[in-house]
Amino acid sequence: MKFEELSINPGILRNCRKMGYTTPTKIQQKAIPPVLEGRDLLGLAQTGTGKTAAFALPILARLNAENQQRPAQPDGGKARKIRALILTPTRELAIQIVDNFHRYGESLPLKTTVIFGGVKQGAQVEQLKRGTDVLIATPGRLLDLVGQGLLDLGQVEIFVLDEADRMLDMGFIHDVKKISALLVNKQQTLLFSATMPKEISGLAASLL
Numbered sequence: 752m753k754f755e756e757l758s759i760n761p762g763i764l765r766n767c768r769k770m771g772y773t774t775p776t777k778i779q780q781k782a783i784p785p786v787l788e789g790r791d792l793l794g795l796a797q798t799g800t801g802k803t804a805a806f807a808l809p810i811l812a813r814l815n816a817e818n819q820q821r822p823a824q825p826d827g828g829k830a831r832k833i834r835a836l837i838l839t840p841t842r843e844l845a846i847q848i849v850d851n852f853h854r855y856g857e858s859l860p861l862k863t864t865v866i867f868g869g870v871k872q873g874a875q876v877e878q879l880k881r882g883t884d885v886l887i888a889t890p891g892r893l894l895d896l897v898g899q900g901l902l903d904l905g906q907v908e909i910f911v912l913d914e915a916d917r918m919l920d921m922g923f924i925h926d927v928k929k930i931s932a933l934l935v936n937k938q939q940t941l942l943f944s945a946t947m948p949k950e951i952s953g954l955a956a957s958l959l
């Protein structure tokens with residue numbers, strides 16, 4: 752299978768080619784078509800398998816297609832609402848994911864922002880005020896900013912829970928459930944995990 756056989760925006764495919772991708776990995780072949788169709792997904796995949804692109808490419812394609820169906824926003828960036836939320840357990844993963852979104856989505860009119868703990872929140876809050884379509888976040892900082900009224904998740908349509916088993920190991924499952932409960936407009940959930948302990952299959956059953 753080639754990337755061109757997946758119904759992904761030509762701009763995104765060009766960016767993938769620039770990164771040297773010619774053939775979708777196994778998880779990409781399996782995940783991209785259902786995610787493009789708006790279906791929920793349970794992905795058993797580890798880091799290194801190409802799982803980031805498995806969710807990032809179809810999410811960018813869907814959000815971009817949605818933009819094309821909407822009238823242009825008069826006040827530009829600030830009118831952007833967070834439409835996709837990617838929750839990941841560590842700052843390192845969050846940074847890798849945002850870097851990938853920026854590369855796959857280069858030249859598309861979509862904005863991706865990252866927030867994580869362990870640093871002052873000021874610069875992240877400034878970024879959020881400018882508006883973003885995609886938010887990559889670690890759970891603690893996300894709940895902190897929601898608690899301060901600095902973040903509204905009410906327009907999130909697509910929710911990705913990345914490395915769910917590591918979330919569990921790091922004690923984040925309660926936070927994940929709290930965050931999920933805030934997503935009142937959620938239409939699609941993608942859950943990725945390298946292993947499937949019973950707590951994660953239970954969580955998957957409740958979220959998907």
Ligand code: AMP
Pocket residue numbers: 771772773774775776779797798799800801802803804
């Ligand atoms: P990930 O599992 O998402 O952390 O990706 C692991 C590595 O594989 C990253 O360096 C990606 O840039 C790369 N990668 C992802 N998809 C492909 C692909 N279809 N072809 C070649 N490399 C890829």
